[in-house]
Amino acid sequence: xxxxxxxxxxxxxxxxxxxxxxxxxxxxxxxxxxxxxxxxxxxxxxxxxxxxxxxxxxxxxxxxxxxxxxxxxxxxxxxxxxxxxxxxxxxxxxxxxxxxxxxxxxxxxxxxxxxxxxxxxxxxxxxxxxxxxxxxxxxxxxxxxxxxxxxxxxxxxxxxxxxxxxxxxxxxxxxxxxxxxxxxxxxxxxxxxxxxxxxxxxxxxxxxxxxxxxxxxxxxxxxxxxxxxxxxxxxxxxxxxxxxxxxxxxxxxxxxxxxxxxxxxxxxxxxxxxxxxxxxxxxxxxxxxxxxxxxxxxxxxxxxxxxxxxxxxxxxxxxxxxxxxxxxxxxxxxxxxxxxxxxxxxxxxxxxxxxxxxxxxxxxxxxxxxxxxxxxxxxxxxxxxxxxxxxxxxxxxxxxxxxxxxxxxxxxxxxxxxxxxxxxxxxxxxxxxxxxxxxxxxxxxxxxxx
Amino acid sequence: xxxxxxxxxxxxxxxxxxxxxxxxxxxxxxxxxxxxxxxxxxxxxxxxxxxxxxxxxxxxxxxxxxxxxxxxxxxxxxxxxxxxxxxxxxxxxxxxxxxxxxxxxxxxxxxxxxxxxxxxxxxxxxxxxxxxxxxxxxxxxxxxxxxxxxxxxxxxxxxxxxxxxxxxxxxxxxxxxxxxxxxxxxxxxxxxxxxxxxxxxxxxxxxxxxxxxxxxxxxxxxxxxxxxxxxxxxxxxxxxxxxxxxxxxxxxxxxxxxxxxxxxxxxxxxxxxxxxxxxxxxxxxxxxxxxxxxxxxxxxxxxxxxxxxxxxxxxxxxxxxxxxxxxxxxxxxxxxxxxxxxxxxxxxxxxxxxxxxxxxxxxxxxxxxxxxxxxxxxxxxxxxxxxxxxxxxxxxxxxxxxxxxxxxxxxxxxxxxxxxxxxxxxxxxxxxxxxxxxxxxxxxxxxxxx
Numbered sequence: 001x002x003x004x005x006x007x008x009x010x011x012x013x014x015x016x017x018x019x020x021x022x023x024x025x026x027x028x029x030x031x032x033x034x035x036x037x038x039x040x041x042x043x044x045x046x047x048x049x050x051x052x053x054x055x056x057x058x059x060x061x062x063x064x065x066x067x068x069x070x071x072x073x074x075x076x077x078x079x080x081x082x083x084x085x086x087x088x089x090x091x092x093x094x095x096x097x098x099x100x101x102x103x104x105x106x107x108x109x110x111x112x113x114x115x116x117x118x119x120x121x122x123x124x125x126x127x128x129x130x131x132x133x134x135x136x137x138x139x140x141x142x143x144x145x146x147x148x149x150x151x152x153x154x155x156x157x158x159x160x161x162x163x164x165x166x167x168x169x170x171x172x173x174x175x176x177x178x179x180x181x182x183x184x185x186x187x188x189x190x191x192x193x194x195x196x197x198x199x200x201x202x203x204x205x206x207x208x209x210x211x212x213x214x215x216x217x218x219x220x221x222x223x224x225x226x227x228x229x230x231x232x233x234x235x236x237x238x239x240x241x242x243x244x245x246x247x248x249x250x251x252x253x254x255x256x257x258x259x260x261x262x263x264x265x266x267x268x269x270x271x272x273x274x275x276x277x278x279x280x281x282x283x284x285x286x287x288x289x290x291x292x293x294x295x296x297x298x299x300x301x302x303x304x305x306x307x308x309x310x311x312x313x314x315x316x317x318x319x320x321x322x323x324x325x326x327x328x329x330x331x332x333x334x335x336x337x338x339x340x341x342x343x344x345x346x347x348x349x350x351x352x353x354x355x356x357x358x359x360x361x362x363x364x365x366x367x368x369x370x371x372x373x374x375x376x377x378x379x380x381x382x383x384x385x386x387x388x389x390x391x392x393x394x395x396x397x398x399x400x401x402x403x404x405x406x407x408x409x410x411x412x413x414x415x416x417x418x419x420x421x422x423x424x425x426x427x428x429x430x431x432x433x434x435x436x437x438x439x440x441x442x443x444x445x446x447x448x449x450x
Numbered sequence: 451x452x453x454x455x456x457x458x459x460x461x462x463x464x465x466x467x468x469x470x471x472x473x474x475x476x477x478x479x480x481x482x483x484x485x486x487x488x489x490x491x492x493x494x495x496x497x498x499x500x501x502x503x504x505x506x507x508x509x510x511x512x513x514x515x516x517x518x519x520x521x522x523x524x525x526x527x528x529x530x531x532x533x534x535x536x537x538x539x540x541x542x543x544x545x546x547x548x549x550x551x552x553x554x555x556x557x558x559x560x561x562x563x564x565x566x567x568x569x570x571x572x573x574x575x576x577x578x579x580x581x582x583x584x585x586x587x588x589x590x591x592x593x594x595x596x597x598x599x600x601x602x603x604x605x606x607x608x609x610x611x612x613x614x615x616x617x618x619x620x621x622x623x624x625x626x627x628x629x630x631x632x633x634x635x636x637x638x639x640x641x642x643x644x645x646x647x648x649x650x651x652x653x654x655x656x657x658x659x660x661x662x663x664x665x666x667x668x669x670x671x672x673x674x675x676x677x678x679x680x681x682x683x684x685x686x687x688x689x690x691x692x693x694x695x696x697x698x699x700x701x702x703x704x705x706x707x708x709x710x711x712x713x714x715x716x717x718x719x720x721x722x723x724x725x726x727x728x729x730x731x732x733x734x735x736x737x738x739x740x741x742x743x744x745x746x747x748x749x750x751x752x753x754x755x756x757x758x759x760x761x762x763x764x765x766x767x768x769x770x771x772x773x774x775x776x777x778x779x780x781x782x783x784x785x786x787x788x789x790x791x792x793x794x795x796x797x798x799x800x801x802x803x804x805x806x807x808x809x810x811x812x813x814x815x816x817x818x819x820x821x822x823x824x825x826x827x828x829x830x831x832x833x834x835x836x837x838x839x840x841x842x843x844x845x846x847x848x849x850x851x852x853x854x855x856x857x858x859x860x861x862x863x864x865x866x867x868x869x870x871x872x873x874x875x876x877x878x879x880x881x882x883x884x885x886x887x888x889x890x891x892x893x894x895x896x897x898x899x900x
Binding site (some may be wrong): 171178179180182183238 | 623628632635878
């Protein structure tokens with residue numbers, strides 16, 4: 001009988017999971033390695049933005065904090081492309097009022113953590129470094145990094161929601177025979193920069209869009225914050241001819257930015273200070289298997305499937321893990337011996353799919369959005385999807401606005417659709433006939449052949 | 451200036467590396483986590499056999515122990531295939547007297563370790579568990595697992611030769627940003643069994659061959675030992691309809707063996723005892739990058755590239771690492787700042803290649819060797835290679851008998867040759883015309899088209 005559960009890692013996923021479990025009547029101990037970041041500096045000076053989309057909103061809703069998060073969420077209805085020559089193009093993400101939402105990760109985490117701390121069935125402990133996790137004895141030994149005191153915790157079940165560099169997962173890599181594990185870094189690293197508000201406190205660019213400066217092997221993006229700021233992120237190879245390793249002086253930085261992002265430079269008064277003060281961070285993808293061990297430990301969120309941020313799905317996917325788990329607990333009447341293997345069986349292919357989709361989307365954002373052919377393809381797809389909404393949902397919409405569709409199914413359908421579009425785009429007259437009847441017919445026929 | 455070097459892991463690779471370095475005038479400390487296995491039980495009851503081939507012999511030669519190892523090495527000139535119906539087929543590995551050699555891993559390791567211990571510039575320390583490796587401070591802290599005493603070691607350079615589950619590599623996984631890492635288990639696990647000598651102490655099967663019972667998804671192999679034993683290894687999926695998980699009683703084991711390896715069963719009087727006494731072990735492939743960190747730590751052998759055993763190249767490849775390193779030290783006059791990056795640049799593609807070749811060879815050994823078409827292809831290749839030795843070396847010979855050819859080049863050429871053979875084998879009359887002039891001509895033409 002499962003009664004006491006330990007959740008390791010008090011990020012947004014761990015906090016939401018704890019709340020869900022506590023509401024079901026379990027006693028939850030939520031352990032966090034770091035200090036309490038509600039008063040601390042974890043998020044200070046770092047306005048990490050989340051692009052919250054439909055899958056993530058479901059988690060927000062389940063926690064009952066939709067109203068609160070709505071107040072600080074800025075809808076982004078499309079991509080605002082900044083070309084090298086200073087021209088701009090706007091591409092809606094979906095139809096009508098479909099949007100993704102720029103929200104501060106800190107705000108979501110803190111809101112969820114406050115709720116967790118107030119719940120009588122949840123005990124939150126900070127500064128707890130896990131020294132040992134013994135699944136046979138169902139015992140976790142932690143060390144308080146402030147006091148040096150050793151704590152021994154017993155539980156019936158453990159969750160590892162401790163992120164991309166999960167200690168729970170590492171202990172399985174070291175202890176569990178036949179553990180499949182893979183960590184891969186893409187060539188790009190990233191650095192956060194800022195576009196502050198104008199003198200009246202207003203936004204210096206279109207507020208309700210995600211801004212992209214696509215430059216092929218690299219790009220910059222910007223997301224709006226409620227205080228009038230934009231958080232900019234430069235994604236650039238760590239090494240190579242055009243890379244972070246070549247930007248070592250203020251002159252080099254200014255030259256690079258003036259050449260590549262000339263329209264942004266006047267909006268970034270603290271560019272050089274920010275560039276040299278802010279860290280350069282790497283982007284890792286982690287795939288592993290199994291996610292469930294001895295029916296006693298389960299990995300969830302980034303701990304199970306760390307992905308790169310280019311689809312804006314990291315936290316959305318982790319929240320969906322929590323939702324799927326809740327659904328399985330309902331369906332199988334809290335029989336964990338059925339729920340955990342089912343959770344793993346269902347979610348592993350979806351974690352793999354969104355990991356691959358996220359890497360592919362880097363190329364779409366950084367290269368294709370600057371390509372007129374790509375923009376035309378998007379227009380054709382949007383037109384056909386409007387005419388035949390039952391037959392075609394663009395891949396981006398399947399991932400972002402279709403939370404009932406599994407990531408793995410979105411990937412499968414997306415591949416089919418891309419093969420069809422490759423045919424369509426290779427027609428010699430496509431630029432003139434793109435909105436003609438024969439294109440609609442050709443797509444319909446290709447769909448019938450699938 | 452590099453003067454003092456620490457080598458972690460006193461297996462065959464670590465011992466050979468230490469000897470090579472000591473001969474060049476470096477002071478070497480060779481640390482081993484386990485107890486001194488010359489008196490201990492590490493190898494007791496486990497007669498792990500190495501199939502030593504040309505690349506490995508070079509290492510043996512450099513250590514000056516050729517004569518000693520020759521005495522205990524049994525040449526295997528070919529594969530001896532045991533079919534399900536009891537029939538057998540013999541396939542030579544190469545031409546003339548080309549052979550691979552069955553040698554005890556323990557014998558090689560102990561011989562090398564004795565040499566290392568006797569060298570005045572090498573200090574060998576056992577029972578040393580590495581607690582910390584600080585590359586910036588060039589300091590390694592070890593704990594003596596017998597006494598509990600903590601030792602601090604300084605060195606100018608560190609080598610990690612600590613095997614497939616390398617602690618040196620793990621510390622890089624945890625400390626080094628952008629460390630690429632992948633561990634993959636194949637479905638098959640393995641278990642060692644034995645065919646003891648006959649009552650006169652003689653071999654019960656052909657001595658100078660590697661015996662294979664190929665059965666598609668699984669297989670058994672047997673290698674001769676000087677005392678008249680054969681060490682058998684059963685490779686079988688860990689889970690599934692035909693798997694270790696289904697062999698839980700002596701009855702199930704006997705039934706399985708009688709069905710699949712009927713000619714071997716009478717030769718294995720202790721089959722059931724051995725089956726349940728001996729462990730079932732997993733087979734891991736590890737790929738990682740980089741192999742060299744801050745020009746202060748380098749991984750070598752299985753620590754850098756753990757591979758499955760189906761090409762018999764694990765130790766051969768590790769010895770080759772040592773030879774390549776020696777060659778680079780000669781060429782670059784012991785300038786380690788050049789040697790280490792070059793070592794990594796040269797060996798990483800070869801480590802990847804032999805890892806992939808080793809996995810592919812499982813399918814060749816377990817499935818193809820039972821296929822008449824495959825046997826015919828081998829005959830055609832052998833015939834053509836004899837007619838045109840400058841134009842064609844069969845893949846197995848490139849890997850095993852051509853130590854001047856890099857693994858990566860062998861893989862590349864092997865793929866080209868396989869594509870040609872696919873064409874040749876698809877000729878409708880191939881079974882009757884295989885040794886005719888037109889086949890030779892067709893292969894020559896295909897080679898010209900490459």
